[in-house]
Amino acid sequence: MSESNNAALLERDHRHLVHSLHNEGVHLAGNVWVRGEGTELIDADGRRYVDAMSGLWNVTLGYGRPELVAAATRQMGELAYASGYAGSSNLQALALGERLAGLVYPNVNRFFFTSGGGESTDSTIKTARYYWKAMGRPGKHKTISLLGGYHGVTLAAMCATGMPAYxxxxxPRMTGFVHIPNHDVYRYPVSPGADPASAAADELERAILAEGPESVALFIAEPVMGGGAYVPPPGYFQRIRAICDKYDVLFAADEVITGFGRTGRLFALGHWGVQPDLVQFAKGITSGYVPLGGIGLSDKVAAVFDRPGADTWMHCYTYSGHPVACAVALAAIDVVQSEGLPARAEVLGSRMLAGLRAALGSHPHVGDVRGLGLIGAVELVEDRATKAGFDPARKIGPQVLAQMRARGVVTRGRGDTVYLGPALVSSEATVDRIVRTVAEAVHAVLPA
Structure with missing residues (x-):
């Protein structure tokens, strides 16, 4: 390949495509990927990079898994597509539903499949509204979520997403969406002697009372927030569950990033012994090989669907329960379980965080290093004592990402926070290289 092949392809690409988070300058300085091997990506110029974000948190099993390729190929030859509308199903979809019922939370046994996380969020919101109408309480329609939380960018999902830049x-956004402060232990203001979990969770109770419990249908949150790798303080979700029960608010766990082993548990609320009313998933269910997402309904919520005379659930997607996607998901779950990947994510995640803290814990501009399992983040600040951030015009975070890329490691970030989400199949050497590269990049941009 010629030295300019990547740049030439990007120019061709720019003439005909619009990309997610489209930005011309960012895009033309990027890469055209042509191959993936294990935990590495290879671009059109033949340059190899460690993928420290495993795609967008989703390529949990790495690139080139033959089991997943074989599952897709076999299913395409048998049945490439079947409608998932009522009155039509397929063997792979029903097998996946049965499999998930034994893996998710004990109270979750019914599933609806989507093509990804944003569709899953919309499905969760619509299901909560349908539920309360069926229960004779149509006024309960509002959704509460966390500032800094990410739930996708379809229209309703964007309104739930707590990142104002989107x-x-x-x-104007849709009405009926409310945001409350998140539980970021590094920045949440807690009074001396107060319990951080209760203080942060009580934001939900205040919001419910301010809006009126008769109007609030749903609280949705990521167990670990992908947009910042915020890990809740112990007791937070137990208190959230109690508040939702007190005011008859459904609690949805957005496990699009955390599901299927990334945090060290198959599903992340298991760390705190809490069960949701709704759970949504995507990404790791197929390791990103084909688009698939979904929601799981608790037995309480699912019961309204089967009431005599219940209104038809007028919600549908053409590719819901796609047989090829479901076949790949079953193969991916086999790998996750047979290779013990949740436990491996716990070990590798501890190694990654310990390495980052050892390398950067004393750096004058590293404010916080946090994470759980293979979700991690390094937050950079101008002043550690005050936690004051850098002037955004300095683009400190993007400079660090560029330094990492120059050293052969690609990842993503937001503002001056660097995100890390390696594949669950990463080697110890790969994790160590990622840690070393982050440290080198930070020191290159911000000499200690």
Missing amino acids: WPAFE
Whole structure:
């Protein structure tokens, strides 16, 4: 390949495609990927990079898994597509539903499949509204979520997403969405002697009371927030569950990133012994090989679907329960279980965090290093004592990402926070290389 092949392809690409989070300057400085091997990506110029974000948190099993390729090929030859509308199903979809019922939370036994996380969020919101109408309480329609939380960018999902940068170009937003402060232990203001879990969780109770419990249908949150790798303080979700029960609010766990082993448990609320009313998933269910997502319904919620005379659930997707996607998901779950990947994510995640803290814990501009399992983040600040951030115009975070890329490691970040989400099949050497590269990049941009 010629030295300029990657740049030439990007120019061709730019003439005909619009990309997610489209930005011309960012895109033309990027890569055209042509191959993936294990935990590495290879671009059109033949350069190899460690993928420290495993795609977008989703390629949990790495690139080139023959089991997943074989499952897709076999299913395409047998039945490439079947409608998932009522009155039509397929063997792979029903097998996946049965499999998930034994893996998710004990109270979750019914599933609806989507093509990804944003569709799953919309499905969760619509299901909560359907549920309360069926229960004779149609006024309960509002959704509460966390500032900093990410739930996708389809219209309803964008309104639930608590990242204001996603809103202005598409406003006015839909009504009925409320955001509360998240549980970021590094920045949440807690009074001396107060319990951080209760203080942060009580934000939900205050919001419910302010809106009126008769109007609130749903609280949705990521067990570990992908947009920042915020890990809740112990007791947070137990208190959230109690508040939702007190005011008859459904609790949805957004496990699009955390599901299927990334945090050290198959599903992340298991760390705190809490069960949701709804759970949504995507990404790791197929290791990103084909698009698939979904929601799981608790027995309480699912019961309203089967009431005599119940209204038809007028919600549908053409590719819901796609047989090829479901076949790949079953193969991916086989790998996750047979290779013990949740336990491996716990071990590798501890190694990654310990390495980052050892390498950067004393750096004057590293404010926080946090994470759980293979979700991690390094937050950079101008002043450690005050936690004051850098002037955004300095683009400190993007400079660090560029330094990492120059050293052969690619990942993502937001503002001056660097995100890390390696594949669950990463080697110890790969994790150590990622840690070393982050440290080198930080020191290159911000000499200690």
